[in-house]
Amino acid sequence: MLTGPHGPSCGAFRLQPAAAGVDARLQIRSPQQTYHPSLPHPITNTQSVIMPTMKAVAFTPGPVSGLHIIEHERPTATGRDILVRIKAISVNPVDTKCRQGKFPADPVLGWDAAGIVAECGPEVTRWKVGDEVMYAGALGRQGTNAQFSVVDERIVGRKPKNWDWADAASLPLVGLTAWELLIDHFNLSLDKPNPGTLLIINGAGGVGTAAAQLASRVLKIPRVISTASRPETIAWCKQNGATDTIDHHKPLDTQLKELGVENVEYNAVLYGPTPGYVEQLIKTAAPRGKIGSIVESDDPIPLADAFSKALSFSWVFMLSRPMYNHDLEFQGEALDKMATLAEEGVLTSFATEKYKFTIENLRKIHQLLESGKAIGKQVLVLEDDDITEA
Amino acid sequence: MLTGPHGPSCGAFRLQPAAAGVDARLQIRSPQQTYHPSLPHPITNTQSVIMPTMKAVAFTPGPVSGLHIIEHERPTATGRDILVRIKAISVNPVDTKCRQGKFPADPVLGWDAAGIVAECGPEVTRWKVGDEVMYAGALGRQGTNAQFSVVDERIVGRKPKNWDWADAASLPLVGLTAWELLIDHFNLSLDKPNPGTLLIINGAGGVGTAAAQLASRVLKIPRVISTASRPETIAWCKQNGATDTIDHHKPLDTQLKELGVENVEYNAVLYGPTPGYVEQLIKTAAPRGKIGSIVESDDPIPLADAFSKALSFSWVFMLSRPMYNHDLEFQGEALDKMATLAEEGVLTSFATEKYKFTIENLRKIHQLLESGKAIGKQVLVLEDDDITEA
Incomplete structure (x- = not known):
């Protein structure tokens, strides 16, 4: 350390x-x-x-x-x-x-x-x-x-x-975090449709805002479900591309079921604790689904129940590339692409x-x-x- | 359960x-x-x-x-x-x-x-x-x-x-496991070169054999390092595509350093315990590197130190697709492709x-x-x- x-x-x-x-x-x-x-x-x-x-x-x-x-x-x-x-x-x-x-x-x-x-x-x-x-x-x-x-x-x-x-x-920071989450880790494509469902834990925060916009407006994921519990956060999530919102204070699985969502391909943990959310998300993850978290944790990640579905878990950390002086061009190019998307009105502030x-x-x-x-x-x-x- | x-x-x-x-x-x-x-x-x-x-x-x-x-x-x-x-x-x-x-x-x-x-x-x-x-x-x-x-x-x-x-x-079982590990989870491409290093824990087993062949002969990963400790397992690993072998009974990081390998993009855990190997592999993993394991574990996975490198961890379980009746065609198509590779002499028994x-x-x-x-x-x-x- x-x-x-x-x-x-x-x-x-x-x-x-x-x-x-x-x-x-x-x-x-x-x-x-x-x-x-x-x-x-x-x-x-x-x-x-x-x-x-x-x-x-x-x-x-x-x-x-x-x-x-x-x-x-x-x-x-x-x-x-x-x-x-x-x-x-x-x-x-x-x-x-x-x-x-x-x-x-x-x-x-x-x-x-x-x-x-x-x-x-x-x-x-x-x-x-x-x-x-x-x-x-x-x-x-x-x-x-x-x-x-x-x-x-x-x-x-x-x-x-x-x-x-x-x-x-x-x-930059939230845009790059969402970009790396969705494109680097979830391997979603900028060039072809991305079927499936994205669930965003904490949809109204900075990364949640960027992720919802990119997922719905750029990557064309048909269903983007953000967690939010207050009227103003629910409104903000929907304004930024969430197709639905659920309440992170209540069990996620029953709310997803009520929305008719049987399983979730892409799960973004943008609010901790990561281990607790991972345990919940495994239940509703699609087979070979992906979970990404931006919330660091000293505790180990409880992934035993993720085995039969062959799930993946990723840490998403935008400052990693500059920290390791690794593949830096990726970030400049991603920011330039997001600048173009902003100029086209696809991304909004x-x-x-x-x-x-x-x-x-x-x-x-x-x-x-x-x-x-x-x-x-x-x-x-x-x-x-x-x-x-x- | x-x-x-x-x-x-x-x-x-x-x-x-x-x-x-x-x-x-x-x-x-x-x-x-x-x-x-x-x-x-x-x-x-x-x-x-x-x-x-x-x-x-x-x-x-x-x-x-x-x-x-x-x-x-x-x-x-x-x-x-x-x-x-x-x-x-x-x-x-x-x-x-x-x-x-x-x-x-x-x-x-x-x-x-x-x-x-x-x-x-x-x-x-x-x-x-x-x-x-x-x-x-x-x-x-x-x-x-x-x-x-x-x-x-x-x-x-x-x-x-x-x-x-x-x-x-x-x-079939080991071929599909290696295929899903490398192509599904590590996202390696059948159509273009895949730079980097693959480390296989237990290179001489069935999945290790299939993974080394696919990685070296099909996916053209330039460096495939398998763990093996006996003369006969070392020989088998090299015969099947490993460019190097190291001994899983000794610390992995020092042996990799001796080979001049600073970090490893792709890490395959084909022998347990998974948590213990994950702890070792995080040290030598490349930034945004991937770890995949076929060895189920009830213990949580110690991923705290993987955060700054933004690493990913995947469970690889070939029986998951049939278990969840999900994307079954993938396996038939993969087996057909491997049959062609076998007929072409690229894959050997x-x-x-x-x-x-x-x-x-x-x-x-x-x-x-x-x-x-x-x-x-x-x-x-x-x-x-x-x-x-x-």
């Missing part, structure tokens, strides 16, 4: 030890190590002079009050990295887990941004200064809660032309709330995500390229 | 409760239920008159001495079933598990046969009387340890023309031992399989269409 700046990971989120082939950037510095960056030089992009320092939001592990603005050296783009002037960001559950100290992260959180390319590393081929982009980024690097961040060009996609910065920032990027608003969104009641995506916009206290 | 003729399943092999949509044939009769078959009529095929009764081998749960010849009503073909005059059979670990009473089965065991179609049900379209076929069959039906058995035509393939009965009987079908030889093969030392497949031939004591 990695030891981060705030001590060893203590929660459910377990990282693999860094091994040969793993991106060296994962070797997060401990606080004891002195950090002497070569001072960045001021550079010019199409908009303005970029100063050698910038504002960013750091955290101290614990409650949301630990989120605070710092002056931070502006990173520089080397190798295949691009430097992006950030226009908007969104917040994901991974941010709150890092803030709680559940697993190690750079002191600057944030895994979603839309912005403008400000500088290109010498090996960059996909982008040029001034391009409008969106990306989720990587664990173990400075996050997007800042005025600038650097990111490997291969995991960056272009911003949909007809989406504003906030809408674009709502897409996942954002439900857009605010000015202030510490106060960031704290509120962390709290909303921790409540488990968030619907869609919450986005923060850097007005005048700035991050402020309130 | 099903209750079979010998009481409830008590072992590791756990069956799903019969549910709507599950083949009704799985509702195995309890000994208390009276059984009044309509007496079969004598019929004629191209070879001989078929009598209304036949010889079969029944078992009483326990040691191999419980295997004994009985006079059994000859089944008749109805619906999409064909009646097959059996020429050769092979034995699989599932036979020994049933015999030990670990899970319910018809009193006549056996899930591999090659033979001649003797009668066709009224809805049969794929076969005619006199066709030479091979099949694995289904749980919950009379098995192939008999002079005749009936089988759904959709899970039957044609016998390779240039293979004898014994060689043909060596193929999995049989290592061929004997006359006597009770004595059947008992010896059960014991060999239970020892865990079997290499390839053991086949029994019905000389003069007969089963004898010795």
Whole structure:
């Protein structure tokens, strides 16, 4: 397990030890190590002079009050990295887990941004200064809660032309998670019809929103059943492509039966605990059905009853590719495809709330995500390229 | 869990409760239920008159001495079933598990046969009387340890023309298991190259033999590493397509490292315990790698450390399709494709031992399989269409 700046990971989120082939950037510095960056030089992009320092939001592990603005050296783009002037960001559950100290992260959180390319590393081929982009980024690097961040060009996609910065920032992490869930793990096809039923546990969250849209509008799965229990979450699920909703507070099998669904080919666990949901989903899974979960668990997975149906279980973790520096192009290409789908009106924004990027608003969104009641995506916009206290 | 003729399943092999949509044939009769078959009529095929009764081998749960010849009503073909005059059979670990009473089965065991179609049900379209076929069959039906058995035509393939009965009987169950492992679960392509590495735990067994041949000769996986520890098993693995062997009695990760293999895309667990091997394989699995196991386990699967790599785990169970009456055509088509590959010399016989079908030889093969030392497949031939004591 990695030891981060705030001590060893203590929660459910377990990282693999860094091994040969793993991106060296994962070797997060401990606080004891002195950090002497070569001072960045001021550079010019199409908009303005970029100063050698910038504002960013750091955290101290614990409650949301630990989120605070710092002056931070502006990173520089080397190798295949691009430097992006950030226009908007969104917040994901991974941010709150890092803030709680559940697993190690750079002191600057944030895994979603839309912005403008400000500088290109010498090996960059996909982008040029001034391009409008969106990306989720990587664990173990400075996050997007800042005025600038650097990111490997291969995991960056272009911003949909007809989406504003906030809408674009709502897409990458949940869009890529849903894409990898459905296309990588469930092996659904972009080129031909995909018969069957998809069941989404927690349909109204960010990944649930993206998965329902992709499943119904892009992959044309005829039946997309999302779990939701409140009128507003039910409405949001249906608006985003769910053909039916059921209540995750009640037994799933009887509700599926009432819908006339005998078995479910594709089962997405987007809310934990994973072992408990797996036990339920095995009962209604179709023979050779698939279960994918984004909710990490230290507990083993109870799969004994899945044998006779020859079921599969997959962990879905969008940050895995950048973590292992593995098949990075897949993510840039997927984001570009989703940008096209957004421009065609097939995908619609996942954002439900857009605010000015202030510490106060960031704290509120962390709290909303921790409540488990968030619907869609919450986005923060850097007005005048700035991050402020309130 | 099903209750079979010998009481409830008590072992590791756990069956799903019969549910709507599950083949009704799985509702195995309890000994208390009276059984009044309509007496079969004598019929004629191209070879001989078929009598209304036949010889079969029944078992009483326990040691191999419980295997004994009985006079059994000859089944008749109805619906999409064909009646097959059996020429050769092979034995699989599932036979020994049933015999030990670990899970319910018809009193006549056996899930591999090659033979001649003797009668066709009224809805049969794929076969005619006199066709030479091979099949694995289904749980919950009379098995192939008999002079005749009936089988759904959709899970039957044609016998390779240039293979004898014994060689043909060596193929279906392990061939289909390897086929479903590699093509269904690992999603490898028959039409384009499949880069990467396949690691086979227990390369010399029946499924390991079939998997190595398919992986190296058909799917063109460049590196196929089988575990084997004895000179004869190492030789057999290499003869069947393994590019390397390692010893499953020693830590796998260090041996893979010595071979220069940093990570493994495809991991096949063909020998238990599954949880223990999964823990080892996670360490060396490639990001988004796949683990498939044919070894059922009541214990949950320790997948916590698989999260950051976004790994998948699949149960592979060839008898699942017939059990759930689901996508049966897949198996008949796969067997036909393997017959063509056999005729082209791409696949070679999995049989290592061929004997006359006597009770004595059947008992010896059960014991060999239970020892865990079997290499390839053991086949029994019905000389003069007969089963004898010795």
